[in-house]
Amino acid sequence: xxxxxxxxxxxxxxxxxxxxxxxxxxxxxxxxxxxxxxxxxxxxxxxxxxxxxxxxxxxxxxxxxxxxxxxxxxxxxxxxxxxxxxxxxxxxxxxxxxxxxxxxxxxxxxxxxxxxxxxxxxxxxxxxxxxxxxxxxxxxxxxxxxxxxxxxxxx
Numbered sequence: 687x688x689x690x691x692x693x694x695x696x697x698x699x700x701x702x703x704x705x706x707x708x709x710x711x712x713x714x715x716x717x718x719x720x721x722x723x724x725x726x727x728x729x730x731x732x733x734x735x736x737x738x739x740x741x742x743x744x745x746x747x748x749x750x751x752x753x754x755x756x757x758x759x760x761x762x763x764x765x766x767x768x769x770x771x772x773x774x775x776x777x778x779x780x781x782x783x784x785x786x787x788x789x790x791x792x793x794x795x796x797x798x799x800x801x802x803x804x805x806x807x808x809x810x811x812x813x814x815x816x817x818x819x820x821x822x823x824x825x826x827x828x829x830x831x832x833x834x835x836x837x838x839x840x841x
Contacts, residue, residue, distance in 0.1 A: 719733065
C-alpha cells in the first residue's frame, strides 16, 4: 500500500493561539507541544520545536498517485488541505493554512524489493538501520532498528 506524508518545518510567525482560538489551551500547556489528530485512514501530528519558535506538522494518508522516488519531492499545500477538507477540526486546518506554500516535502512510503544482501562481498561492511530498512523519516524507527540490527549481528 502506498502512503503519502506531507511534512514541514516552519518558523511560527504568530503565537500558537493566534493561529486559531482552539489552540489556546494547547499553548497554555507549555513551550513543547505535540498533538495528534486521527481520522479514518489519515492522521495529522503537530509539534513545536526550539522552545515554541518553530513547528512541524505531518499528514499521513493513503495516496495512489504516481511517484518519483526521492527524499525531496515538493509537497502541495492545496493537496494536503483537500485530505482534511471534511474534518470538523478547525485547529488542524488553521495550522495547515498558516503554512507558506512551497515549503512542504512529500515523502512517500513505497514497497521496494529487498536488497539481495546487506553485507558487502568480503563481509567488511554491513548496512544497519535506515540504510538496510526503508522507513519514512517521520516513523522514528532509525535508531531503534539500528540497535536491533547491531544486537542481531552481535548474537
